Amino acid sequence: MFLRVVLLILLILSLSSGYNVPGSSTRNSRLSPRCGAFKSRTLFANGVADHEAVLTNLKTEESKLMSLLTDVRSKKLAALRSKPLRIAVVGFGRFGQFIAKSFSKTSTVIAVSRSDYSSVAKDMGVDYYSLKDFDKVIEKGVDVVVLSTSILSFSSLLSSLLPPLRTIGGSQPSTNYPLIVDVLSVKSHPRRVMLESLPPHCDVLCTHPMFGPESGKNSWSNLNFVFEKTRLAGKTYPDPQSTLNDPSSSMDAAFSIDRVERFLSLFEEEGCNMVELSCEEHDRAAANSQFITHLVGRILGRQGLKPTPIDTKGFESVLQLIGSTNSDSFDLFYGLYKYNGNSMDTILKMKQAMEEVEAGLKLMEREDVNAPGFGGDAGLLGFQRKNQLDDSPL
Amino acid sequence: MFLRVVLLILLILSLSSGYNVPGSSTRNSRLSPRCGAFKSRTLFANGVADHEAVLTNLKTEESKLMSLLTDVRSKKLAALRSKPLRIAVVGFGRFGQFIAKSFSKTSTVIAVSRSDYSSVAKDMGVDYYSLKDFDKVIEKGVDVVVLSTSILSFSSLLSSLLPPLRTIGGSQPSTNYPLIVDVLSVKSHPRRVMLESLPPHCDVLCTHPMFGPESGKNSWSNLNFVFEKTRLAGKTYPDPQSTLNDPSSSMDAAFSIDRVERFLSLFEEEGCNMVELSCEEHDRAAANSQFITHLVGRILGRQGLKPTPIDTKGFESVLQLIGSTNSDSFDLFYGLYKYNGNSMDTILKMKQAMEEVEAGLKLMEREDVNAPGFGGDAGLLGFQRKNQLDDSPL
Numbered sequence: 001m002f003l004r005v006v007l008l009i010l011l012i013l014s015l016s017s018g019y020n021v022p023g024s025s026t027r028n029s030r031l032s033p034r035c036g037a038f039k040s041r042t043l044f045a046n047g048v049a050d051h052e053a054v055l056t057n058l059k060t061e062e063s064k065l066m067s068l069l070t071d072v073r074s075k076k077l078a079a080l081r082s083k084p085l086r087i088a089v090v091g092f093g094r095f096g097q098f099i100a101k102s103f104s105k106t107s108t109v110i111a112v113s114r115s116d117y118s119s120v121a122k123d124m125g126v127d128y129y130s131l132k133d134f135d136k137v138i139e140k141g142v143d144v145v146v147l148s149t150s151i152l153s154f155s156s157l158l159s160s161l162l163p164p165l166r167t168i169g170g171s172q173p174s175t176n177y178p179l180i181v182d183v184l185s186v187k188s189h190p191r192r193v194m195l196e197s198l199p200p201h202c203d204v205l206c207t208h209p210m211f212g213p214e215s216g217k218n219s220w221s222n223l224n225f226v227f228e229k230t231r232l233a234g235k236t237y238p239d240p241q242s243t244l245n246d247p248s249s250s251m252d253a254a255f256s257i258d259r260v261e262r263f264l265s266l267f268e269e270e271g272c273n274m275v276e277l278s279c280e281e282h283d284r285a286a287a288n289s290q291f292i293t294h295l296v297g298r299i300l301g302r303q304g305l306k307p308t309p310i311d312t313k314g315f316e317s318v319l320q321l322i323g324s325t326n327s328d329s330f331d332l333f334y335g336l337y338k339y340n341g342n343s344m345d346t347i348l349k350m351k352q353a354m355e356e357v358e359a360g361l362k363l364m365e366r367e368d369v370n371a372p373g374f375g376g377d378a379g380l381l382g383f384q385r386k387n388q389l390d391d392s393p394l
Numbered sequence: 395m396f397l398r399v400v401l402l403i404l405l406i407l408s409l410s411s412g413y414n415v416p417g418s419s420t421r422n423s424r425l426s427p428r429c430g431a432f433k434s435r436t437l438f439a440n441g442v443a444d445h446e447a448v449l450t451n452l453k454t455e456e457s458k459l460m461s462l463l464t465d466v467r468s469k470k471l472a473a474l475r476s477k478p479l480r481i482a483v484v485g486f487g488r489f490g491q492f493i494a495k496s497f498s499k500t501s502t503v504i505a506v507s508r509s510d511y512s513s514v515a516k517d518m519g520v521d522y523y524s525l526k527d528f529d530k531v532i533e534k535g536v537d538v539v540v541l542s543t544s545i546l547s548f549s550s551l552l553s554s555l556l557p558p559l560r561t562i563g564g565s566q567p568s569t570n571y572p573l574i575v576d577v578l579s580v581k582s583h584p585r586r587v588m589l590e591s592l593p594p595h596c597d598v599l600c601t602h603p604m605f606g607p608e609s610g611k612n613s614w615s616n617l618n619f620v621f622e623k624t625r626l627a628g629k630t631y632p633d634p635q636s637t638l639n640d641p642s643s644s645m646d647a648a649f650s651i652d653r654v655e656r657f658l659s660l661f662e663e664e665g666c667n668m669v670e671l672s673c674e675e676h677d678r679a680a681a682n683s684q685f686i687t688h689l690v691g692r693i694l695g696r697q698g699l700k701p702t703p704i705d706t707k708g709f710e711s712v713l714q715l716i717g718s719t720n721s722d723s724f725d726l727f728y729g730l731y732k733y734n735g736n737s738m739d740t741i742l743k744m745k746q747a748m749e750e751v752e753a754g755l756k757l758m759e760r761e762d763v764n765a766p767g768f769g770g771d772a773g774l775l776g777f778q779r780k781n782q783l784d785d786s787p788l
Contacts, residue, residue: 155764189766210704224704275703285702289709292697295751296690296712302747303740305686308679309669310604310618314718315683317711318690324708334758338765346697347752353696354748357689358741364728370549371732372583 084108085143085262088178090131091157092117095183096148098213100126102220103266110137114157131157135164138178144263146181147190151335154184155193165199174233175255177202179263183209185290185332187279189339191230203256204230205263206279208286209272221271227264228279232256238278287342294333295350297325478502479537479656482572484525485551486511489577490542492607494520496614497660504531508551525551529558532572538657540575541584545729548578549587559593568627569649571596573657577603579684579726581673583733585624597650598624599657600673603666615665621658622673626650632672681736688727689744691719 085107089100092113097120100109104126111121114131121128129137149157168176180202182190187206194204209216210224230237233253268274277285301322308315325333337343365371479501483494486507491514494503498520505515508525515522523531543551562570574596576584581600588598603610604618624631627647662668671679695716702709719727731737759765 152762152764192766208704210706215707226704277703282704285704288697288699289702289704289712290706292694292699293706293708293712296694297708298751299744299747300686300690302750303682303686303743305682308683309671310602310620310676310679310683312604312684312687313609314687314691314715317715318683318687321708321711321715330754330758334755334762337755338759338762349697350693351748353693354745356696357692360724361728361731364724365732368546368728368732370546372586 083262085259085266086110086141087144087146087263088112088129088134088137088142089146089148090134090161091147091149092121092128093148094213096146097124098216099146099148099183099209100124102270106266106269110142112137131160134161135167138164138167142178143259144179144181146183148183150331151184151186151189151339152331154182154190155197158193158197162197165202168199173252174201174203175252179203179205179256179259181205181207181263183207184339185336186286186339187226187228187282188341191228191279195231195236201234203232203260205260206230208282209267219271220267222273223271224275225267225272226275226277226282228277228282229260230279232260283340284342286336287340287346291336291340291343292346292350293321294325294328294336295346297321298333301326477656479653479660480504480535481538481540481657482506482523482528482531482536483540483542484528484555485541485543486515486522487542488607490540491518492610493540493542493577493603494518496664500660500663504536506531525554528555529561532558532561536572537653538573538575540577542577544723544725545578545580545583545733546725548576548584549591552587552591556591559596562593567646568595568597569646573597573599573650573653575599575601575657577601578733579730580680580733581620581622581676582735585622585673589625589630595628597626597654599654600624602676603661613665614661616667617665618669619661619666620669620671620676622671622676623654624673626654677734678736680730681734681740685730685734685737686740686744687715688719688722688730689740691715692727695720 085103087100087103087107088110089096089103090112092100092111092115096111096113097117100111101124103109104124109124109126111117111124111126111128112131112134116130118128145161147154147157147161165177177199180194180198181204182194184190185208187208191204191206194206198204206228208226210226211220216223228237233256235253264274300318305319305322307319311319337347479497481494481497481501482504483490483497484506486494486505486509490505490507491511494505495518497503498518503518503520505511505518505520505522506525506528510524512522539555541548541551541555559571571593574588574592575598576588578584579602581602585598585600588600592598600622602620604620605614610617622631627650629647658668694712699713699716701713705713731741
């Protein structure tokens with residue numbers, strides 16, 4: 001998205017000022033059949049000097065572009081800051097505080113929680129409301145509501161937000177409702193719960209920032225941020241994608257798109273790797289990556305494994321896996337299991353694989369005539385007896 | 395061992411030439427109570443200049459020691475080369491060739507195998523004998539016989555070596571027999587088989603080089619080499635340790651010690667991390683490190699896991715684990731299981747842990763009133779129904 005904006009601006013600049021954007025017009029003209037043949041002959045004739053000139057030109061082009069990019073970026077940041085989003089972070093635990101701190105760089109953050117986090121919020125320089133005063137947050141107006149809670153308490157937290165949201169009124173357009181965002185490690189569950197319970201004109205964005213206060217401590221650069229634009233201007237994914245890109249779409253849709261893009265750009269600005277993925281695909285992939293990692297980590301974590309004097313590289317990564325997965329709460333592990341429909345299948349496949357591996361070993365055992373305790377050492381013991389006869393005490 | 399030799403030589407040098415070995419006399423005199431108190435006051439008075447002088451002296455000392463060390467090392471290498479061991483590597487597959495190549499730098503290597511590897515041996519510049527001509531190898535004389543075979547074929551290979559070894563004769567001293575060395579990834583099994591079947595005057599060294607042609611491709615530096623001096627001069631570990639260090643022990647024992655140390659120094663010279671560990675302890679540690687790593691890798695390897703767009707760091711190490719363990723043969727995995735008495739216990743504990751983890755999840759499931767499909771969304775669905783009434787089509 002950000003790149004698209006930058007490219008668009010560069011394109012406009014190139015058209016208005018005659019500046020050649022490399023990789024588009026410049027490269028094309030150089031590679032056009034006639035001109036290219038001529039150029040390559042000239043290059044060959046003039047040798048090194050010509051090559052150096054080309055390099056110098058490219059470097060100049062590069063530095064011009066870099067300065068344009070810096071300019072565009074600072075303008076974009078200024079734009080974001082000049083029209084800051086009002087973001088309510090509901091649930092102000094460790095993760096809520098973690099994202100709120102980053103949001104507060106360019107946005108107005110309102111912390112909301114059941115437990116009293118007023119002093120933490122004060123230290124961070126953000127407003128604080130108790131969850132039971134959420135109606136006041138709505139009254140004052142808010143662009144985005146981020147639900148930062150555990151998987152297990154998601155639906156109960158959401159239900160306590162519904163009465164204030166309903167005060168906004170029944171058949172209002174989506175512009176009146178805040179965009180509702182979840183950040184859970186499972187996606188189909190919150191998607192279903194939000195679509196089923198929120199007013200139909202409420203925009204919904206499902207996200208999974210695949211990092212936390214530990215892994216994102218220093219920077220969010222190159223960390224995965226998964227999202228699905230679940231419902232915008234009353235249209236539910238994947239149905240509305242074409243409609244939304246349609247220039248004839250309503251003002252409502254334009255407003256919704258602008259707001260969700262501004263929110264997403266908060267993560268984009270921090271350098272996140274933006275992964276647009278349906279909730280369904282996310283859960284399918286997560287069961288066979290994140291959940292299986294936690295499952296194996298939990299199983300191995302019960303073995304009391306410790307470093308030995310003879311650790312292999314493989315075992316060192318086993319110990320690392322145990323450390324990283326067992327430091328998370330069992331609640332999270334349970335949530336990944338119960339609230340992702342694919343996880344039970346992962347457990348069943350894991351158990352089956354364990355049995356298959358064991359069966360493979362037993363099969364070889366039956367065929368292994370040399371196996372200890374199966375009479376396989378008979379030949380050797382024969383030699384041993386002969387040795388004993390010849391070769392005195394053993 | 396090598397360090398002990400170096401330290402001994404340095405000690406002798408320091409006594410004869412008056413050279414101060416730092417860390418012994420020099421440091422002690424500096425830290426003696428009276429002198430130390432005086433020194434620290436002087437240091438404080440003279441400040442930076444004095445500190446720099448101390449540093450310069452230490453650097454000079456360091457470089458003198460480094461040059462002595464280099465000298466000792468090159469002399470040691472020359473000594474090894476001047477009296478090269480004759481080493482028969484029996485079993486000349488990938489691993490046999492891998493160690494033979496390194497041995498041949500300082501030793502005379504004789505390759506022996508069932509399959510015809512004569513051309514590989516020729517390329518490596520080492521002699522080659524077919525296994526059925528092992529009697530000729532014995533006849534010509536050999537210091538060390540390294541059995542480089544799979545766990546599964548170890549006892550059958552050993553039994554085919556016994557007749558030629560028996561020709562050496564019954565009640566000869568250990569100096570007449572070669573030192574027999576195994577390199578298996580399990581240790582109690584080959585130890586038992588060798589002690590039970592080899593002539594009682596045959597020296598036995600059990601080893602596990604914890605690296606191979608892949609991990610030791612570029613260097614053996616800092617790679618673990620596990621060994622147990624199982625039987626030397628008729629004395630079996632752990633019984634003979636004190637006897638062997640006893641200066642009154644026989645010429646036989648001195649010969650055995652010298653030979654085993656010369657062989658071990660081949661690995662020491664390559665920079666291996668030398669780990670002296672009993673076979674029993676090795677197998678106990680290996681079942682809870684190497685075997686469990688392979689077990690998990692094999693189980694995970696059956697799940698058809700692939701990189702996803704949302705891989706976590708933990709999952710990346712899971713994929714790495716699968717890759718490294720499944721590239722080894724199933725025979726090796728089976729060997730680690732069947733020929734290590736502790737491995738069955740590892741499997742049982744793993745299965746139990748899997749059941750405990752599942753039971754933990756089921757327990758939470760029963761208590762989780764919000765769980766999907768358990769009527770936990772009832773509150774939400776209540777809101778949803780109200781919303782439906784107020785808020786037109788859902």
